[in-house]
Amino acid sequence: MTDRASTAPPARKRADAQRNEQALLDAAAAAFGASGVGVPVRDIAARAGVGVATIYRHFPTRADLIVAVYRHQVEACAEAGPALLAECPSPYDALARWIDLFVDFLDTKHGLAAVLQSDDPGHAALHAYFLDRLVPVCKQLLDSAVKVGEVAPRLDPLGLLYAVGNLCAGQAVPRYDARRMVRLMITGLRLR
Amino acid sequence: MTDRASTAPPARKRADAQRNEQALLDAAAAAFGASGVGVPVRDIAARAGVGVATIYRHFPTRADLIVAVYRHQVEACAEAGPALLAECPSPYDALARWIDLFVDFLDTKHGLAAVLQSDDPGHAALHAYFLDRLVPVCKQLLDSAVKVGEVAPRLDPLGLLYAVGNLCAGQAVPRYDARRMVRLMITGLRLR
Amino acid sequence: MTDRASTAPPARKRADAQRNEQALLDAAAAAFGASGVGVPVRDIAARAGVGVATIYRHFPTRADLIVAVYRHQVEACAEAGPALLAECPSPYDALARWIDLFVDFLDTKHGLAAVLQSDDPGHAALHAYFLDRLVPVCKQLLDSAVKVGEVAPRLDPLGLLYAVGNLCAGQAVPRYDARRMVRLMITGLRLR
Amino acid sequence: MTDRASTAPPARKRADAQRNEQALLDAAAAAFGASGVGVPVRDIAARAGVGVATIYRHFPTRADLIVAVYRHQVEACAEAGPALLAECPSPYDALARWIDLFVDFLDTKHGLAAVLQSDDPGHAALHAYFLDRLVPVCKQLLDSAVKVGEVAPRLDPLGLLYAVGNLCAGQAVPRYDARRMVRLMITGLRLR
DNA sequence: GATGAATGAGAGTTCATTCAT
DNA sequence: AATGAATGAACTCTCATTCAT
Numbered sequence: 001m002t003d004r005a006s007t008a009p010p011a012r013k014r015a016d017a018q019r020n021e022q023a024l025l026d027a028a029a030a031a032f033g034a035s036g037v038g039v040p041v042r043d044i045a046a047r048a049g050v051g052v053a054t055i056y057r058h059f060p061t062r063a064d065l066i067v068a069v070y071r072h073q074v075e076a077c078a079e080a081g082p083a084l085l086a087e088c089p090s091p092y093d094a095l096a097r098w099i100d101l102f103v104d105f106l107d108t109k110h111g112l113a114a115v116l117q118s119d120d121p122g123h124a125a126l127h128a129y130f131l132d133r134l135v136p137v138c139k140q141l142l143d144s145a146v147k148v149g150e151v152a153p154r155l156d157p158l159g160l161l162y163a164v165g166n167l168c169a170g171q172a173v174p175r176y177d178a179r180r181m182v183r184l185m186i187t188g189l190r191l192r
Numbered sequence: 193m194t195d196r197a198s199t200a201p202p203a204r205k206r207a208d209a210q211r212n213e214q215a216l217l218d219a220a221a222a223a224f225g226a227s228g229v230g231v232p233v234r235d236i237a238a239r240a241g242v243g244v245a246t247i248y249r250h251f252p253t254r255a256d257l258i259v260a261v262y263r264h265q266v267e268a269c270a271e272a273g274p275a276l277l278a279e280c281p282s283p284y285d286a287l288a289r290w291i292d293l294f295v296d297f298l299d300t301k302h303g304l305a306a307v308l309q310s311d312d313p314g315h316a317a318l319h320a321y322f323l324d325r326l327v328p329v330c331k332q333l334l335d336s337a338v339k340v341g342e343v344a345p346r347l348d349p350l351g352l353l354y355a356v357g358n359l360c361a362g363q364a365v366p367r368y369d370a371r372r373m374v375r376l377m378i379t380g381l382r383l384r
Numbered sequence: 385m386t387d388r389a390s391t392a393p394p395a396r397k398r399a400d401a402q403r404n405e406q407a408l409l410d411a412a413a414a415a416f417g418a419s420g421v422g423v424p425v426r427d428i429a430a431r432a433g434v435g436v437a438t439i440y441r442h443f444p445t446r447a448d449l450i451v452a453v454y455r456h457q458v459e460a461c462a463e464a465g466p467a468l469l470a471e472c473p474s475p476y477d478a479l480a481r482w483i484d485l486f487v488d489f490l491d492t493k494h495g496l497a498a499v500l501q502s503d504d505p506g507h508a509a510l511h512a513y514f515l516d517r518l519v520p521v522c523k524q525l526l527d528s529a530v531k532v533g534e535v536a537p538r539l540d541p542l543g544l545l546y547a548v549g550n551l552c553a554g555q556a557v558p559r560y561d562a563r564r565m566v567r568l569m570i571t572g573l574r575l576r
Numbered sequence: 577m578t579d580r581a582s583t584a585p586p587a588r589k590r591a592d593a594q595r596n597e598q599a600l601l602d603a604a605a606a607a608f609g610a611s612g613v614g615v616p617v618r619d620i621a622a623r624a625g626v627g628v629a630t631i632y633r634h635f636p637t638r639a640d641l642i643v644a645v646y647r648h649q650v651e652a653c654a655e656a657g658p659a660l661l662a663e664c665p666s667p668y669d670a671l672a673r674w675i676d677l678f679v680d681f682l683d684t685k686h687g688l689a690a691v692l693q694s695d696d697p698g699h700a701a702l703h704a705y706f707l708d709r710l711v712p713v714c715k716q717l718l719d720s721a722v723k724v725g726e727v728a729p730r731l732d733p734l735g736l737l738y739a740v741g742n743l744c745a746g747q748a749v750p751r752y753d754a755r756r757m758v759r760l761m762i763t764g765l766r767l768r
Numbered sequence: 769g770a771t772g773a774a775t776g777a778g779a780g781t782t783c784a785t786t787c788a789t
Numbered sequence: 790a791a792t793g794a795a796t797g798a799a800c801t802c803t804c805a806t807t808c809a810t
Contacts, residue, residue: 020769041804041806050770053771053772053806053807053808057769163370163376166361169358175350178355181355188377188379189380209795244796245781245782246796250794400790401790404791424784429793435791437786437787437791438792501690543753547743547754551743553745559734560732561732565735565739572759592810596773617800618799629775629803632801
């Protein structure tokens, strides 16, 4: 952004900033886990040991922070789709295992599913990211299973992902087992 | 105050209070639908055209209001369970149709499912009401279906209701069809 | 208000009203004692078993109610002044005993002294009543004591009463003995 | 954060915070004087020209603010006790003069005495501070006067201070002279 | 760049007072 | 006359966001 002499070290200040950014991501992950993604900004700042304004500098909106916190895991999940498809003889099994991975991800993120439900326009960017990244993967898996006749056609992949997200939300109730419910739903998908 | 002559109006003053109470319930239903059950008390009062304190008079806590708003429909749903069981030859079909009724109910109540997810202790009374009323009905339907071998045993009725509630939450996403997802899950329940 | 036959008893409805008024006074006395004179109007109404508006009908302002509640005792106190002066050889002793009566009165009226301190203009009528009734009595006692040289001249009776009221206020503190402090002050008054 | 070079400003950012804190203390003192210590937080904020939350940042509870407002003067008063005892030949005179100082203090604090009367548990910390700081001083003065026979024994210092506070409360009445009444009471203390 | 103090909008709740019945 | 439901102002406290340092 500023005039940088060509011979100067390419990113000196960045060291601080990056350290801060990582501390922030760690703190946010912890805070989201403990109190949900709606946790007060101050709490995150306090955990990270930085001022509140530092969060705003790095992540102008809460959605930006949420996306950043979960980006790695979303990426890993997205990349697992084609891999599973390659290694499983049955595309339905690949789909089922991939959904399991998605549940693994959501299951540990207290409150993430909740915010995916929100229609707060401030979360639009968040929805967009999650769906843009995962819907195509889900679609590929579904299409493959449909092609071999294991699953009925015309199921929207976005809807399926959304349903999984919903089933993983609100785990406060003691006798509720989200994974089992998701598996039930995936079982219902199987033809014959 | 007590029952007077049979022709005397049973409660004179209640006329406008009852009118207000109904206006309040209508306004609350609308507000809950539009903004979720966490909507500011002031908004509900404004919709009903009454002062805030009027809400507190009729419904001392938010949970009281929520229960009141949905009581009629919860009752109707609960009563439909045994009726369906009596008229359907297959208990599984009765269960499926009852779940459909539950979805009908939740589907139009944007935000009701959301609060059922909340672990806010202030909502405990609310959870208690919904579950106390509906879980036994669901259990009866499930047990019947298990007995004739249509459904595998050992599924917690509370968990099932909870899952349905979750699937009906957050319908903001355009291509998401909660009813279809619920049917998928119920299909997954069917043995054979 | 309604058509009353000329031969009807002259004040039929008054019976109700008077009964109510007395219930109100009793309830207010109890409530003032328990929670101070600032007690919510509703509490008084509830104790009296009447509606709040009934209080407003009988006593348009809080000050009116307070005056009514304590009128009898204020009158008794006022009347005791000349009597004491007549029976005591020493006017100073009469004064001291009269002040003691005043303390007796205030001592049991949790919160009355407090409101006498308030400069809320709504209480002006209250101040006026108390002072108009008691200041002349106090003045007479003081003047008599001054005349025989028992007390130094130029002490304002209003100030003295006010001081006694203040000393009787706020008896919440355990080791505070209002009467003893008043006596100390009265002792300080005595010449020689 | 720690002490840097001796010439460096010890706390850079504090400048305006301290300015605000002082403004807050001044505003609170004024507001307490004008409307009592129960004055709405917003009024204090408005007088100080700051937002309400600024008050909560500096003084989490109302009692904190009250203590802070009066701390300096309470300290000065406490410290004056032993000094007076040292310089006065008569302990009674020292006591009388110290009480005068206490009256000086209370006299200008319309509403301070009022809160000292309150039995609101939220004010407990406040009472504790005032009494812990001043009662021992008063006790020392009283004990000294008792020892030389100028004052009768067995007067509780807390009760005496409390009485002085009460006499200084509610100065709204025009012809009431609190100082004179206190002196009368102190005169009553003197043996012979 | 980072800090954290300040801001001000808003939520819940209470209560004196009015008014329709 | 009496009732008590309704009103709406008032108050406390929280938090996302901005801004001076």
